[in-house]
Amino acid sequence: DAKTTQPNSMESNEEEPVHLPCNHSTISGTDYIHWYRQLPSQGPEYVIHGLTSNVNNRMASLAIAEDRKSSTLILHRATLRDAAVYYCILRDVHNQGGKLIFGQGTELSVKP
Amino acid sequence: NAGVTQTPKFQVLKTGQSMTLQCAQDMNHEYMSWYRQDPGMGLRLIHYSVGAGITDQGEVPNGYNVSRSTTEDFPLRLLSAAPSQTSVYFCASSYFRVDTGELFFGEGSRLTVL
Numbered sequence: 698d699a700k701t702t703q704p705n706s707m708e709s710n711e712e713e714p715v716h717l718p719c720n721h722s723t724i725s726g727t728d729y730i731h732w733y734r735q736l737p738s739q740g741p742e743y744v745i746h747g748l749t750s751n752v753n754n755r756m757a758s759l760a761i762a763e764d765r766k767s768s769t770l771i772l773h774r775a776t777l778r779d780a781a782v783y784y785c786i787l788r789d790v791h792n793q794g795g796k797l798i799f800g801q802g803t804e805l806s807v808k809p
Numbered sequence: 810n811a812g813v814t815q816t817p818k819f820q821v822l823k824t825g826q827s828m829t830l831q832c833a834q835d836m837n838h839e840y841m842s843w844y845r846q847d848p849g850m851g852l853r854l855i856h857y858s859v860g861a862g863i864t865d866q867g868e869v870p871n872g873y874n875v876s877r878s879t880t881e882d883f884p885l886r887l888l889s890a891a892p893s894q895t896s897v898y899f900c901a902s903s904y905f906r907v908d909t910g911e912l913f914f915g916e917g918s919r920l921t922v923l
Contacts, residue, residue: 733912740899740914741852784851797842797901797912798868799852 701785706804709775717770717803719785724765728787732759732770735802736781744770744783780807811835815900815915822890822922830885830918832900838913839905841883845869845896846917852899858883859905890922 702720709715721730731746745752745759747768752759758771772779784802816831834841842857844867854867858877872894874886883902887894900915 731912740917741901741912742914743911746911782851797857798854799844801851 700798701787701800703783703785703800703803705801706806708806708808709772709779711777711807711809712774715772715775715779715805715807717772717783717785717805718767719769720767721785721787722766724787725789726765728765728789730759730761730765730768731786731788732757733784733786733799734779734781735784736778741784741799746788775805775807777807777809780805813900813902813913813915815898815918817918818916819919820921822887822920824891824922826890827886827888828890829887830898830900830920832883832885832902832915833881834883834900834902834913835881836902836904836913837880838902839880841877841900841902842867842912843873843875843883843885844899844901845894846899847896855885855898887920890920892922894920895922896920 729746729748732744733741734744735741745754745757747759760769782802782804784799813834839860843855844852846852853869855873856875858864861877861880864875864877877883898918901912903912
């Protein structure tokens with residue numbers, strides 16, 4: 698299974714943009730890049746996913762490098778509620794429903 | 810819309826006791842899975858299933874059994890609880906297609922083994 702690498706922690710100021718990086722140098726052509734976040738004392742929740750093109754939704758944007766070996770989750774204006782652990786994981790379309798392995802994630806803290 | 814429902818939310822066991830954590834989803838998802846999360850750690854996959862009658866092991870399957878007799882339910886059984894199984898357990902489900910397969914998580918079950 699292709700692995701992902703994320704920084705252990707990041708800090709941001711409220712109402713500023715946040716760029717959360719993820720490296721996946723062994724990604725295969727059929728791996729989708731998924732992002733989840735886990736707020737304190739809650740289960741993880743889906744944020745966004747993509748394959749090759751950049752993606753936007755109401756929560757965030759996902760920027761995928763041209764060689765797909767890295768990606769960045771962008772929170773356009775961080776709020777205190779965005780303080781959470783953010784996980785980047787890969788899902789292989791040819792291993793549908795297979796093992797979904799979460800790494801340690803990035804703990805984002807947001808300062809007022 | 811209930812989503813993924815886990816019961817119980819809290820449980821205290823003595824070493825050697827057995828119990829079952831229940832997980833049910835009402836979204837007709839083919840894929841279901843169980844994770845455990847220890848304090849300050851990430852999620853580790855215990856077992857998963859891609860449909861009724863099909864289960865497979867994850868990263869940390871020892872000490873746990875699962876079965877999938879229906880699409881809706883995916884119970885996790887601890888046959889002889891050990892203190893090392895003290896953790897928060899999350900059930901998650903999704904559609905089979907990974908390109909649209911957003912994982913939905915339950916609220917978690919906090920288990921303490923004395």
